[in-house]
Amino acid sequence: MANNNELEQYLKLIKELDSDNNCPVRSALEMIGGKWKLRILAQLLRKEVVRFNELKRDLSGITNTMLSNSLRELENDCLITRKQYNEMPVRVEYNITDRGKNLLPTIYELNIWWDDFITSS
Amino acid sequence: MANNNELEQYLKLIKELDSDNNCPVRSALEMIGGKWKLRILAQLLRKEVVRFNELKRDLSGITNTMLSNSLRELENDCLITRKQYNEMPVRVEYNITDRGKNLLPTIYELNIWWDDFITSS
DNA sequence: CTGCATCCAAGGCGATACTG
DNA sequence: CAGTATCGCCTTGGATGCAG
Numbered sequence: 001m002a003n004n005n006e007l008e009q010y011l012k013l014i015k016e017l018d019s020d021n022n023c024p025v026r027s028a029l030e031m032i033g034g035k036w037k038l039r040i041l042a043q044l045l046r047k048e049v050v051r052f053n054e055l056k057r058d059l060s061g062i063t064n065t066m067l068s069n070s071l072r073e074l075e076n077d078c079l080i081t082r083k084q085y086n087e088m089p090v091r092v093e094y095n096i097t098d099r100g101k102n103l104l105p106t107i108y109e110l111n112i113w114w115d116d117f118i119t120s121s
Numbered sequence: 122m123a124n125n126n127e128l129e130q131y132l133k134l135i136k137e138l139d140s141d142n143n144c145p146v147r148s149a150l151e152m153i154g155g156k157w158k159l160r161i162l163a164q165l166l167r168k169e170v171v172r173f174n175e176l177k178r179d180l181s182g183i184t185n186t187m188l189s190n191s192l193r194e195l196e197n198d199c200l201i202t203r204k205q206y207n208e209m210p211v212r213v214e215y216n217i218t219d220r221g222k223n224l225l226p227t228i229y230e231l232n233i234w235w236d237d238f239i240t241s242s
Numbered sequence: 243c244t245g246c247a248t249c250c251a252a253g254g255c256g257a258t259a260c261t262g
Numbered sequence: 263c264a265g266t267a268t269c270g271c272c273t274t275g276g277a278t279g280c281a282g
Contacts, residue, residue, distance in 0.1 A: 010225035013232060014166045020181055024235035025228055026159060029150070035255070038147060040158055045135045052264050060141055063256055068265055078242070089263040090262085099238055104131035106234050107146050109227040111134060114145035121199070153260040156275070173244050184276060189245055211282085 008091065031077050036062055036070045041103065043081060052092050075085040079103075152198050153224065157183055157191045162224065165201060165217040173213050200224075 004118065017023050032038055043058050050058070054102060056067055071094060074080045085091040101112040138144050153159055157180065164179050165171060171179070177188055192215060195201045200221040206212040 007225070010229050011166065012226070014163055017163060017232070019160060019163060019179065023160075024239075025231045028235040028238070029154075029159070030230045031153070033150075038142060038150070039144075042135055042138060042140060058140065062267090063258095064265065065257085065267090066255065069255095087263095090265090092264060095265095098174060099241070102224065102234055102237060104128070104135070106227065106230040107132050108134060109230045110146045110149045111138075113223055113227050114149040116223060117149070118145075120220070184278095185245065186247090186277085187275065190275090194247095205244090208243095211245090213244060 028106075031079070034070065034073075036066055037074060040067075040070055040074065041079065041096065042107075043098055044094060044100065045104070049093050049095045051094070074100075091105065126167060149227075152200070155191065157187055161188075161191055161195065162200065162217065162221055164227075165215065165221065166225070170214050170216045172215070176215065195221075 017025065032041065039062075040055065042057060052067070052071075055071075056062060056064070059067070062067050071080065071082070075082050078097055080094050080096050083093045083095075085093070125230070138146065153162065160180050161176065161181075164176060173188070173192075176192075177183060177185070180188070192201065196203050199218055201215050201217050204214045204216075206214070
């Protein structure tokens with residue numbers, strides 16, 4: 001991993017992080033935590049626009065309650081947007097925001113790390 | 122964020138990820154999840170070697186039970202190592218492994234993401 | 243000093259039924 | 263179609279006391 005310059009930069013960051021409250025890393029993790037949020041975000045990254053029941057079908061096993069709650073929280077955190085069309089029956093579309101898309105490098109790094117982890121064990 | 126090449130690479134990854142089980146990203150997150158593990162790892166990244174009660178003092182608010190459980194799980198996952206010296210009284214030293222150190226780029230990306238998130242809101 | 247055993251509270255998560 | 267309401271389980275995490 002990384003060269004020495006990067007390593008030093010990383011360690012410098014770690015030393016500056018708040019070890020108790022207001023740690024940006026933990027805040028970020030909380031925002032995408034929970035059992036379903038990452039799957040929802042991944043699906044929205046794949047599809048750009050998804051409807052409620054479509055998402056429910058895509059995420060095998062999720063219940064109405066959890067999908068509804070997760071979507072609302074993700075919307076409150078500005079990671080996704082919700083558009084409601086008052087047709088009959090109602091149509092609602094969810095899509096990911098730029099902030100949501102900005103998670104891609106992090107997801108990428110997590111994937112790299114896990115791959116290294118597996119291949120070296 | 123990122124140029125178009127990187128973006129495409131990231132999206133390609135997302136599309137290949139297992140949307141149900143065995144997703145490497147979720148597996149990685151589970152391994153560093155929970156209330157205290159990230160703080161423990163951060164402290165070990167700062168100090169290289171730490172003893173039990175020293176760590177307990179550093180992590181304000183953690184209980185014996187949680188520190189003990191977290192340390193054992195981190196050791197089982199090969200993110201830290203435990204060395205016991207049978208002196209009197211017993212002395213135990215914990216330090217981070219290379220696998221643990223490899224988390225640095227991920228933590229760095231999470232920090233970047235959160236900073237962008239905050240400054241653009 | 244370094245933990246483990248036990249008990250307890252809170253919240254995440256799920257099943258089911260129902261509504262505009 | 264897109265949710266909400268209610269209920270209940272089970273896991274996570276905390277408090278306390280004890281042990282090698």
